[in-house]
Amino acid sequence: MIHVETISSHTRTGTLEILWSDGRQQRLTHAFLRTCCQCSHCKSFHLQGKTGDVLPEQLRITEIRPVGMYGVQLIFSDGHDRGIYPWTYLRDLAQ
Numbered sequence: 001m002i003h004v005e006t007i008s009s010h011t012r013t014g015t016l017e018i019l020w021s022d023g024r025q026q027r028l029t030h031a032f033l034r035t036c037c038q039c040s041h042c043k044s045f046h047l048q049g050k051t052g053d054v055l056p057e058q059l060r061i062t063e064i065r066p067v068g069m070y071g072v073q074l075i076f077s078d079g080h081d082r083g084i085y086p087w088t089y090l091r092d093l094a095q
């Protein structure tokens with residue numbers, strides 16, 4: 001099974017880099033990940049047809065918390081901390 005080898009966050013550039021065990025390297029911006037949040041709040045927000053506010057370019061991930069073998073929880077600099085990102089979900093994200 002494919003798993004994550006390393007996950008590194010670069011605050012200066014606002015990018016998150018994920019290295020998978022099959023050698024694939026994925027680079028996603030913090031702001032993009034914020035828009036991909038799947039918490040109930042963000043989901044209902046999108047269901048209402050809202051595309052979201054324009055995110056500040058300075059938006060950053062401030063903390064990455066492991067969620068068991070399942071994925072990670074990302075904490076953002078705007079205070080949003082409800083987003084759980086399963087590995088399978090992250091794997092399919094493309095920017």
Ligand SMILES: [Zn+2]
Nearest residue numbers: 037039042083
């Ligand atoms: Zn959310």
